[in-house]
Amino acid sequence: MASLADELQQLFQQFSGQLEAAANEQAVRKVYADFGGANGAIRLKQKELIKSAPNDQKRVIGQATNEILQNVEAAFNAALGRLASQAEARELARSVDVTLPGRAHRLGHLHPITLARREIEAIFAQLGFTVAVGPQVETDFHNFEALAMPKDHPARDMQDTFYVAGAEGAAGEGADVVLRTHTSPVQIRTMLARKPPVRVIMPGTVYRRDDDATHSPMFNQVEGLCVDEGITFADLKGVLLHFARRFFGEEIGVRLRPSFFPFTEPSAEIDFSHGTCKGRGCRTCKNSGWIEIGGAGMVDPEVFRHVGYDSEKYTGFAFGWGIDRMAMLKYGVDNINAFFEGDVRFARQFR
Ligand code: PHE
Numbered sequence: 001m002a003s004l005a006d007e008l009q010q011l012f013q014q015f016s017g018q019l020e021a022a023a024n025e026q027a028v029r030k031v032y033a034d035f036g037g038a039n040g041a042i043r044l045k046q047k048e049l050i051k052s053a054p055n056d057q058k059r060v061i062g063q064a065t066n067e068i069l070q071n072v073e074a075a076f077n078a079a080l081g082r083l084a085s086q087a088e089a090r091e092l093a094r095s096v097d098v099t100l101p102g103r104a105h106r107l108g109h110l111h112p113i114t115l116a117r118r119e120i121e122a123i124f125a126q127l128g129f130t131v132a133v134g135p136q137v138e139t140d141f142h143n144f145e146a147l148a149m150p151k152d153h154p155a156r157d158m159q160d161t162f163y164v165a166g167a168e169g170a171a172g173e174g175a176d177v178v179l180r181t182h183t184s185p186v187q188i189r190t191m192l193a194r195k196p197p198v199r200v201i202m203p204g205t206v207y208r209r210d211d212d213a214t215h216s217p218m219f220n221q222v223e224g225l226c227v228d229e230g231i232t233f234a235d236l237k238g239v240l241l242h243f244a245r246r247f248f249g250e251e252i253g254v255r256l257r258p259s260f261f262p263f264t265e266p267s268a269e270i271d272f273s274h275g276t277c278k279g280r281g282c283r284t285c286k287n288s289g290w291i292e293i294g295g296a297g298m299v300d301p302e303v304f305r306h307v308g309y310d311s312e313k314y315t316g317f318a319f320g321w322g323i324d325r326m327a328m329l330k331y332g333v334d335n336i337n338a339f340f341e342g343d344v345r346f347a348r349q350f351r
Pocket of ligand 1: 181182183184223261264294295296297318319320321
């Protein structure tokens with residue numbers, strides 16, 4: 001009997017060792033099958049012992065070995081239980097909580113100047129204007145000469161700018177290169193490339209030697225040009241009024257004051273009645289109730305001559321103003337530099 005007990009005890013110890021080493025349910029079940037299953041080592045040993053025992057001993061041996069098999073069973077169930085609670089603990093310790101609401105991606109958005117430019121373009125598109133663009137580094141010819149501002153013209157003083165190459169005494173006509181001071185050179189480029197009728201709106205960045213709260217050395221303008229047979233000053237005013245009301249509101253009025261530009265005749269300063277104070281007068285509009293927006297006029301025959309248009313047959317109007325200034329008025333921004341400083345806290349307000 002001593003050796004019987006020893007043999008079974010040895011098998012049981014083997015079983016216990018392997019069970020402890022089993023890292024997952026599949027391994028635990030295999031260890032159980034190897035020892036406690038129908039063809040497991042302990043069960044085979046039991047059968048063998050009972051078979052070879054004398055009849056009067058069979059019952060005792062059967063009981064003793066069954067006890068060991070019960071222990072095998074219990075150890076197996078305990079191992080399964082241990083694995084289950086380990087899995088549960090791992091689940092609870094997970095650092096990802098799938099029940100939390102998702103984190104939204106921050107979406108980008110357009111800069112207020114872009115928003116204003118697109119809105120201006122859209123309003124003119126509905127009137128049949130198409131968008132045209134030109135280079136920011138421009139020739140003296142397109143920026144001044146063809147716009148009836150020859151080299152010594154006093155109007156150039158107001159548009160002092162950055163000369164890129166060969167300012168004085170440069171060889172050959174049009175050799176001078178400047179950062180464009182206005183979008184008007186795109187008028188020239190458009191008319192040189194197309195025959196009338198022309199209806200274009202020309203947005204873009206321009207440069208001047210200006211720098212204060214309402215002037216930046218780099219700013220954005222939009223230019224309009226309409227050339228056809230029979231275009232009058234009344235068409236200009238109608239288009240400006242339509243635009244003012246669409247962009248700022250139905251109550252806005254337009255005033256045209258006599259002025260001078262070398263490339264338009266007659267010329268006018270465009271004023272819009274001030275929307276914020278409803279024309280009553282305030283600090284922004286200097287108590288006048290009107291805000292100066294830009295310049296306009298009928299295209300000067302001298303400009304038509306430069307681009308080869310017949311000024312006996314065609315007339316046209318042109319206008320130009322600052323997009324930044326429009327955006328300042330529309331969004332209530334009092335310093336133009338806020339648009340260009342790149343502070344996202346500012347830009348984010350215009351989503
Ligand atoms: N280009 C002019 C400026 O920048 C504005 C303007 C455009 C005036 C078109 C008349 C016609 O001052």
